[in-house]
Amino acid sequence: MTVEGLLEHGFSPVAMPDGSRTIDGVYIGDLLSWVMGRAQMDNAWITIMSNNNVIAVASLADTSCVILAEGVELSQDLKDLAMAKDINVLSSPKSAYEIAVTLSGLLA
């Protein structure tokens, strides 16, 4: 499953500099040090946090994309930052749980 493949399943692109990246597994969390300690490279990271540290953590932890749950939005500045740092960001109106259920089906 690629990141851009998610667009066919109800996810909206927020920043997509590298849509061909492969998604391998999922991590859900809003506390950044938990994400850095537990998320694996290439995971899709589901969160409701939307500050610039999210972009930094996604970059350093090398997740394949950030999925903003619950309709959380990113400011234009942060969209620009995501593009500059090569970080894919998508959004969904659904809860983290519902997103995880969807991804579970897609990644199976």
Added chain:
Amino acid sequence: MSDALVFHFDVDGENFTSAGQASTAVKRNLRQLGLPPEIIRRVSIAMYEGEINMVIHANGGDADVIVHEDCIEIILADKGPGIKDISLAMQEGYSTAPDNIRSLGFGAGMGLPNMKRYTDSMNIETELGVGTTITMKVNLT
């Protein structure tokens, strides 16, 4: 040893929103050196945690990354308040971060444990009222 590559950064303690710049720059530099992604990931996460700690808890400091032949060494030195009880600070979940920092997603008390987890060695030297120096190494072989 003589031709070790050194990257130096001033970590600004005032500017919380730009925190992470040093780690991001290191990540880019290590990529250019062609190091394996998993090594780069470990170095940059460990360094980011330390860099954020210097900003949140110590009002900034100095970061040096030295690329040796057999390892990458990260030295983070600050003149902050020091750490009173290292073994307590190393425990997962222990944090003195204030609420405004927690609302940004920090303060889980997982930073120092992550630094230990992602590096092959980690040494903390600290003195109350004087500062803290953390030295970490990630082996290349």
